Amino acid sequence: MDIRSRALEDGRPTLSIRDLTVDFPKRTGSFRAVDGVSLDVWPGEIVGVIGESGSGKTMTALSTLRMLPKRAVVSGSIELGKRRILDLSPAEMRKLRGDRLSFIPQDAMRALNPTMRIGRQVGEPLVLHRGLPVRAAVSRAVDLLKAVHVREPERRVEDYPHGFSGGMQQRAMIAMGLALEPELIIADEPTTALDVTVQAQVLKLLKEIRDREATSILFITHDLGVVAELCDWVYVMYRGKIVEQGSVERIFTDPRDDYTKMLLAATPTLFPREAAI
């Protein structure tokens, strides 16, 4: 029995998106970036959203965080547990971000403030949401960095981001995302900027976190290999719509939508003949 069918028995998904539509008004008419997307992430589940650039996957993620550009027009419903995200006030939304709901961005190098020490940044959610004094937050950051396997965290919290390697920066971002044990982590291509060996380590780390904390993860990517490695359930997006969904095994062995088939066929492999199945 996979995670999804198990979770279905006891009720409520961590994240539930229904008929989400995001429009960007243009001079004439508007551009529909997300078109009637519905998806669920169940407790302890890693859900992949896969699609090419411009397919609306990042817009879907940003809608959940309510971090879309101001001019975007959003409709539909997004529920995190029992909270209706789209109905929250900006202040309520701010309390949710980084606390119940955290975000791991694409490029950790650019997502860390170059003028602030790592420990201070990793501990920031604790200062913001729990009112911890800075020193306590930094000492908590040491534990968090340890949990994501940064070596010598006691020393490393004093470093500035430029002293960290790409993989370590992404670990620091993940540590920051974990600080308050969120219900849901949204990761937007967190491994794209990393080289392959480091990528594998980061994916392993995310899996480990899910197993340890039972956190739900919504994983945005364009990389089928990453999906196969990490996810339990996959949504395939194309031109703002979800064209297919299913368990990873099913999507890879028995793709039904033409776009999904094309996507699978386009993946380079060592054994081209097998890929043609």
Added chain:
Amino acid sequence: MMAATAGFDFHRWRLVLLGGLLVGIVLFAAIFAPWVAPYSPFDLDVTKMLQGPSAAHWLGTDELGRDVLSRAIYAARVSMQVALLAVTVGLVGGTLIGMTAAYFGGLVEQALMRAVDLLFSFPAILLAVVLMASLGTSVLNAMIAIGIVFIPGFSRLARASTQAVLRQQYIEAARSIGMSDVRIIFREILPNIMAPLIVEAAVAFAYAVLLESALSFLGLGAQPPDPSWGNMLSTGRGFMAQAPWLSIVPGMAMFICVLGFNLLGDGLRDVTDPHMRE
């Protein structure tokens, strides 16, 4: 890069050092004026009016027999005080306006930046004179007036720098952990736009010294008998033929001071500009 790893890179820092030296001399004279100056700047000696440079009075005496060197040294105090406060007013005011405008955008930005444009459209000295006329003539008001003159420049610089920083992902990341707007402005943006603002502040310092002298020259800044380079020049103008040192000394003092701050500003600009690093 090669020289940087070899330790201190003199070539890269030479302007900063030279500027810093000149500024250091002026600041030292200003801070330690009572110990550096050979005489009191106020002691009259009518028996020694308009005397040329001598062993007793290195840079001569003025029309009331006061020691010109001592007066020039004390005048540095006025200039430095005015420049420091004026630049602070301009830096703080301009940075707040520029960051706010860039961060919130839309109508807020339009309103703030058009107000700044209005200030910018006046010639600096005219704006300062108008402000002095409405505030009254005193050194404190001169500081405020010059500070207001600086606000547009700092606003625009802060706004442009903020816009560049806003495109960075760490701003999005800060928002994604639930940081408030005010906190993002002061903790995330401000530290990342400080470098160009500090460079601008050094250049503004030089300009503030000149503006203060101009206001004093016009009788709007430091009031006699308090010495300032501007009012010394103004007095010297009447004795240009008999006692040229009365004009030359404050003129040279201003020259050294302004040159020092400009070199410091240019040097800092080069040092902090990543494109200038090889």
